[in-house]
Amino acid sequence: MAGAKETPRQRMIGMMYLVLTALLALQVSNKILQKFVLINDGMERTSKNFINKNVKTVESIAYTVEQQGNKEVDVPKVAASQKIREATSEIYDYLEAVKQDLIVQSNAKNDEGNFVNANLKNTEITGNMFVNKGIGEEMKNKLNTYPTEITEILSGIGLGDLRFDPIAKDAKDIELFANDREAQNLSFEKLNFVKSPVGAVIALISQYQNEVLNIEGESLTAVQNTIGSFFFKADVTEARIAALSNVVAAGTKFEADMFIASSSTSAAPTMTIDGRSVTVDPKGFGKIEFTVTPAGSYDERGLAKRTLKGEIITNIGGEDKVLPVDYDYFVAQPVIKVSSEVVNQLYADCANELLIEVPALGNTYSPEFAVTNGQSIKGNKPGQLTIIPGASGKVAIGVSSGGNKIGTVDYEIKPVPTPSIVPELSNGNAVDISQSYAVGALTGLKVSAQPEPTFGRTMAKDAKFEVTGGEVRLLRSDVPRQTISISNGNSIAMRQLLESAKAGDDIVVVVTQVTRTNFRGNKIPSTLNQVIRIGVK
Numbered sequence: 001m002a003g004a005k006e007t008p009r010q011r012m013i014g015m016m017y018l019v020l021t022a023l024l025a026l027q028v029s030n031k032i033l034q035k036f037v038l039i040n041d042g043m044e045r046t047s048k049n050f051i052n053k054n055v056k057t058v059e060s061i062a063y064t065v066e067q068q069g070n071k072e073v074d075v076p077k078v079a080a081s082q083k084i085r086e087a088t089s090e091i092y093d094y095l096e097a098v099k100q101d102l103i104v105q106s107n108a109k110n111d112e113g114n115f116v117n118a119n120l121k122n123t124e125i126t127g128n129m130f131v132n133k134g135i136g137e138e139m140k141n142k143l144n145t146y147p148t149e150i151t152e153i154l155s156g157i158g159l160g161d162l163r164f165d166p167i168a169k170d171a172k173d174i175e176l177f178a179n180d181r182e183a184q185n186l187s188f189e190k191l192n193f194v195k196s197p198v199g200a201v202i203a204l205i206s207q208y209q210n211e212v213l214n215i216e217g218e219s220l221t222a223v224q225n226t227i228g229s230f231f232f233k234a235d236v237t238e239a240r241i242a243a244l245s246n247v248v249a250a251g252t253k254f255e256a257d258m259f260i261a262s263s264s265t266s267a268a269p270t271m272t273i274d275g276r277s278v279t280v281d282p283k284g285f286g287k288i289e290f291t292v293t294p295a296g297s298y299d300e301r302g303l304a305k306r307t308l309k310g311e312i313i314t315n316i317g318g319e320d321k322v323l324p325v326d327y328d329y330f331v332a333q334p335v336i337k338v339s340s341e342v343v344n345q346l347y348a349d350c351a352n353e354l355l356i357e358v359p360a361l362g363n364t365y366s367p368e369f370a371v372t373n374g375q376s377i378k379g380n381k382p383g384q385l386t387i388i389p390g391a392s393g394k395v396a397i398g399v400s401s402g403g404n405k406i407g408t409v410d411y412e413i414k415p416v417p418t419p420s421i422v423p424e425l426s427n428g429n430a431v432d433i434s435q436s437y438a439v440g441a442l443t444g445l446k447v448s449a450q451p452e453p454t455f456g457r458t459m460a461k462d463a464k465f466e467v468t469g470g471e472v473r474l475l476r477s478d479v480p481r482q483t484i485s486i487s488n489g490n491s492i493a494m495r496q497l498l499e500s501a502k503a504g505d506d507i508v509v510v511v512t513q514v515t516r517t518n519f520r521g522n523k524i525p526s527t528l529n530q531v532i533r534i535g536v537k
Contacts, residue, residue: 036120036197036199036200036202036203037115037120037199037203039203040199040202040203040206043203043206043207043209043210044206046210047092047206047209047210047213050210050213050214050216050217051092051213053217053282053283054085054088054213054216054217054220055085056236057081057217057220057221057224057282058081058082058084058085058220060224061077061078061081061220061223061224061227062078062081064224064227065077065078065227068227074226074227076156076157077157077223077226077227080153080154080156080157080223081220081223081224083153084150084153084216084219084220084223085216085220087146087149087150087153088146088212088213088215088216091142091143091146091212092209092212092213094139094142095139095205095208095209095212096209098135098139098205099202099205099206101129102125102126102129102198102201102202102205103198103202105125105129106119106120106122106125106198107119108120108198108199108202115199119198120197120198120199120202121197121198121199122197122198123195123196123197123198125198126193126194126195126196126197126198126201127193127194127195127196129193130189130192130193130201131189131190131193131194136188136189136192136193137189139168139208140168140188140189143166143167143168143208143212144166144167144168146167146212146215147163147164147165147166147167147215150164150215150216150219151163151164153219154219154222154223157223157226158226159222159223159226162218162219162222164215164218167208167211167212167215168188168208169188170186170187170188170191171183171184171185171186171187171191172184172185177191192204217282220282221282224268225268236262236263236283236284237260237261237262238260238261238262238283239258239260239261261285263283263284263285268280268314269284269286269312269313269314270312270313270314271286271310271311271312271313272310272311273286273288273290273308273309273310274308274309274310276290278310286312288308291364291402291404292331293404294331294333294334294404294405294406295331295333298331298333302332302333302335303330303331303332303333304330304331304333305328305329305330305331306328306329306330306331307326307327307328307329308326308327308328308329309324309325309326310324310325310326310327311323311324311325312325332360334358334360334361334401334406334407335358335359335360336356336357336358336399336406336407336409337356337357337358337359338354338355338356338357338409339354339355339357340352340353340354340355341457341458344411344412345411345412345413345414346374346387346389346395346411346412346413346414347389347413347414347415347416347455347459347462348389348390348391348392348413348414348415348416349388349389349390349391349416349462349518349524350388350389350416350459350461350462350518350519351377351386351387351388351459351461351462351518351519352386352387352388352389352459353379353384353385353386354384354385354386354387355383355384355385356369356383356385356397356399356409357383358399358401358406361401364401364402365382365383365401366382366401366402367382367383367399367400367401368399368400368401369385369397369398369399369400370397370398370400371387371395371396371397371398372395372396372398373389373390373393373394373395373396373413374387374388374389374390374395375387375388376388376397385397387411389411389413390413391413392413392415393413394410394411394412394413395410395411395413396408396409396410397409397410397411416455416462416516416526417451417452417454417455418452418528419449419450419451419452419465419514419516420449420450420452421447421448421449421450421467421509421511421514421528421530421532422447422448422449422450423445423446423447423509423532423534424445424446424447424448425437425441425442425444425445425446426443426444426445426446431445431532431534433532433533433534435535436534436535436536436537437534437535437536437537438536438537439498439501439536442494442498442507442534442536443494443495443498444494445472445492445494445507445509445534446489446490446491446492447467447470447486447489447492447509447511448465448466448467448489448490449465449466449467449489449511449514450465451463451465461518461519462516462518462519463516464516464517465514465515465516465517466488466489466490466514466515466517467486467488467489467511467513467514468486468487468488468489468513468514468515468525469486469487469511469512469513469514469525470485470486470489470509470510470511470512470513471483471484471485471486471510471512472484472486472492472494472497472507472508472509472510473507473508473510474497474498474500474501474505474506474507474508475505475506475507475508476502476504476505476506478506481500481505482497482500483497484496484497486509486511489511501536502536503536503537504535504536504537505535505536506533506534506535506536507533507534507535507536508531508532508533508534509531509532509533509534510529510530510531511528511529511530511531511532512527512528512529513525513526513527513528514526514528
């Protein structure tokens with residue numbers, strides 16, 4: 001909409017439309033499809049509330065104008081509000097008829113009035129009804145004619161600056177699909193109804209009804225706000241509960257105040273909290289929403305007390321009254337939870353994969369990390385982080401969310417465990433150093449470096465070792481007779497060494513260097529001094 005700044009309710013409706021449209025463009029799973037029934041129920045309840053509120057607003061406009069003596073400038077506004085209500089009812093009833101026709105044609109409900117899951121999955125009926133039979137094009141024309149009609153009514157009473165965007169859009173006009181090569185050229189009908197399951201289309205039509213009612217609500221509010229000063233009339237009375245917390249642990253007390261709240265649909269109160277403006281809904285109730293910043297200190301329970309200071313300015317008895325209000329609340333200290341198989345210590349120069357969560361933040365968790373004495377790589381999901389520590393010392397991971405610092409977690413840096421040196425025969429079997437071997441059995445001798453079992457299991461990407469330095473000696477009566485160098489443990493020139501070997505000799509393998517290949521493919525050599533003695537028979 002191109003009118004005033006959008007309210008949270010309007011932004012929610014717009015976001016819901018994008019979500020529904022996007023889901024219709026996908027091959028949704030059965031579980032997602034079943035959720036459309038719940039979404040539809042919620043939107044139909046919202047529609048009923050919208051209608052009741054808008055009807056009361058029309059009545060309030062007429063009442064206020066009458067109470068102020070039917071001023072010449074205000075009387076046309078009564079007729080305009082009634083025309084808006086009539087135009088809205090017409091398009092709303094049309095959409096309801098289309099929805100019910102779809103339900104009947106698809107047998108989406110059984111005789112008891114319950115939705116039938118199998119029929120909600122049908123994708124042929126929607127395409128035939130809305131594309132082949134032209135219902136989709138007809139719906140598009142009616143939906144996009146409605147905002148124009150409302151604008152014309154508003155222009156007649158001097159509110160021509162309030163304009164509304166078309167409701168039914170082609171893919172190219174929706175930001176979500178503007179750069180999607182597969183979807184950007186789809187028309188409104190093909191985007192929303194071709195191969196779309198019945199259950200999803202039912203919910204989408206309910207969403208269009210909500211959008212229509214939202215335009216009506218914004219229009220009526222604009223009309224109402226142009227009417228002159230008036231006496232406060234509390235025509236909205238609701239029972240409300242204000243709980244100390246809506247999250248209560250089992251075994252603890254639920255504490256709340258129950259009271260009667262009154263407001264006026266004809267009033268336009270101004271509300272602030274801590275000096276900031278508060279959005280006021282059409283019933284006259286303010287909606288407070290803000291991100292809570294961390295406290296400087298917390299008590300032994302992990303809580304910090306704060307107080308909201310607010311003001312409500314409204315017309316009472318023909319005069320603007322300032323009503324102050326204070327409200328105490330508590331900020332809970334977020335607790336950082338880290339999950340990993342190596343969570344107590346991080347291995348030096350290795351890819352240590354962590355999952356860092358702050359359960360208290362729920363879906364608002366949008367983490368950013370600051371790492372000292374190491375590098376970091378963010379994963380695909382919130383909280384997934386790979387840490388590559390320095391050579392020694394500690395790694396500090398600072399955790400923030402939404403620009404607010406949550407805390408820091410520290411970890412000791414652990415050196416990579418020394419691998420075990422294992423001599424192997426040409427068949428791959430490990431050499432048993434307690435036995436002697438024939439010369440021919442040792443011609444294909446290899447030497448491998450095996451990672452420490454826990455390190456090999458938890459850090460598989462960084463646990464690739466090979467022997468890259470050392471020598472093999474032929475000893476006779478403990479006197480060296482011949483020596484060959486090792487540069488690759490998988491390729492040792494044993495035939496040359498064994499040409500002069502005799503029974504009773506010893507083959508001594510001395511490993512002085514192993515090289516580890518880390519997760520980036522970098523070669524990291526390290527010194528070693530391990531000796532293995534093998535007898536010849």
